[in-house]
Amino acid sequence: MASQKFQRRSSSTEPEFTTASLPDIVFMLLIFFMVATVLRETDIQVRTQLPQAEALTKIDQKRLISKVHIGPLKRGENQGQTAIQIDDALIENRRTIRQIMYNKLQEQPQLIVSLKVDQESEMQIVNEVQQELREANALRINYSSNREGPPPS
Amino acid sequence: MAGLLDKRREDREEASIPTAGMADIAFLLLIFFLVTTTINVDTGIGMTLPPKLKPNQNPPPVKERNLMNVLVNSQGNVLVEEEEATVAEIRDRVKKHVLNYGNDPSLSASPDDAVISIKTDAQTPYSTYIEVLDEVWMAYREIWDQIAQTNTLPNPENSSAGLDQTYSSYREYYNQLGPDEDNQIRDAFGAQISIAEPDTGE
Numbered sequence: 001m002a003s004q005k006f007q008r009r010s011s012s013t014e015p016e017f018t019t020a021s022l023p024d025i026v027f028m029l030l031i032f033f034m035v036a037t038v039l040r041e042t043d044i045q046v047r048t049q050l051p052q053a054e055a056l057t058k059i060d061q062k063r064l065i066s067k068v069h070i071g072p073l074k075r076g077e078n079q080g081q082t083a084i085q086i087d088d089a090l091i092e093n094r095r096t097i098r099q100i101m102y103n104k105l106q107e108q109p110q111l112i113v114s115l116k117v118d119q120e121s122e123m124q125i126v127n128e129v130q131q132e133l134r135e136a137n138a139l140r141i142n143y144s145s146n147r148e149g150p151p152p153s
Numbered sequence: 154m155a156g157l158l159d160k161r162r163e164d165r166e167e168a169s170i171p172t173a174g175m176a177d178i179a180f181l182l183l184i185f186f187l188v189t190t191t192i193n194v195d196t197g198i199g200m201t202l203p204p205k206l207k208p209n210q211n212p213p214p215v216k217e218r219n220l221m222n223v224l225v226n227s228q229g230n231v232l233v234e235e236e237e238a239t240v241a242e243i244r245d246r247v248k249k250h251v252l253n254y255g256n257d258p259s260l261s262a263s264p265d266d267a268v269i270s271i272k273t274d275a276q277t278p279y280s281t282y283i284e285v286l287d288e289v290w291m292a293y294r295e296i297w298d299q300i301a302q303t304n305t306l307p308n309p310e311n312s313s314a315g316l317d318q319t320y321s322s323y324r325e326y327y328n329q330l331g332p333d334e335d336n337q338i339r340d341a342f343g344a345q346i347s348i349a350e351p352d353t354g355e
Contacts, residue, residue: 018170028183051283055290056196065195114195119280123273126282130348134205144197145283 046071046085051119053145064112065142066104068097070125071118082118082125094128101136116144198286203347218259219266221250225285227276240284247292252307264308264342272349286346293344297323300338307342314341 048071059065069085084091086100105111113133117126133141206212223243224232231238233246251267253260261267269289273282296307301320305311315337320326323338330336 013168016169024180028180031183051280053198053283053287055198055287055294057199059195059197059199062195112199114197117279119278119283121279122275123277123279123282124275126279127273127275130202131350134202137205139202139204140199141202142195142197142199143283143286144195145287147196 043088044069044085045074045076045090046083046118047074048116048118049120050116051143051145052148053143054148056145056147057142059112059114059142064108064110065114066101066108066111067114067116067144068129069116070121070129071116072120082121084125084129094132097129097132098135101133101138105136105138110140111138112140112142113138114142114144198283198290200286200346200348215268216262216266219261219268221247221261221267221269223269223271223285223289225271225273225277225281227274227278229278229281231285240281240288243285243288244292244295247289248296251292251296254309268345268347270347270349289346290344294323296342297338300342301326314338 046069048069066086071082072080073083084094084097086097091097091100101111101113115126115129130141133139203212222232222234226232231240231243233243238246247269250260250269251264253262253267254264255262271282271285271289300306300314301316301323304314304316304319306314316326320329326338327336
């Protein structure tokens, strides 16, 4: 009896997924993530909650940008202390900023320094960094800020 | 009878989900995501720092009437031309100062001469500074918006700004500019915003 049942089943149509379009779906997902993913090249060790503003300009040429992060340290023994991070290194001595920026300016004469400053920082440190940038003659800066209103979900 | 049944079974085996439309659905979704996803673009307030002065060089002189001083203290209080003001008032004060065209002797002689100077205290919160700077820029933006909409400069002669058409806003004009094209609005009506040097000791 059992073998007869089995035979009957196998003789009927085998339900099967059509896999012809599976590559399409996979490619679609791949392309979507390629487009939407922003690669974070550095580990940011300071918190930078950006301020909000209205008179914003976009920087389309990403290769001109050099980011300077200013904000309280996220972790470590000096947690909460305001620190400066350029690329992936924390700046111990603020006087070294001019040399770093000068070198960057040699590589990219149209350098734009994007200041990503936490909104609770005090102006003193921002002014100090700006003085250093003037020393290095890196004069194009951009106060990175977000559009006013609730952040887009 | 048996032959007929066999034929029917054969028919059933060929039935399958039509997959021809699958690619269309995939492309539709792809295009949907392409359109709706915004790639993270860096936005911010652009500024140009003043070049470093040589040791015994004095900063370029600015006539007192052309200068509009905005001071922000550590509590976030704002002082515009020695008077207390709110952040919201700055926009109108800047516009009045810039668009004076020599009428009021205490305000600017012309928009090209007008300088807005922002000075902060060491303990001023960064967010307050950005708020003030944003208001000053927005004052200029509103003037530029008007130039883009009417294609006339706001001077007493109402001379043409030289645009080939009018735009709904400055942003629209700015967005259609090519990378090598001159920004005619900003060339005709520039903004001078200066970040005052911090005091180096009393």
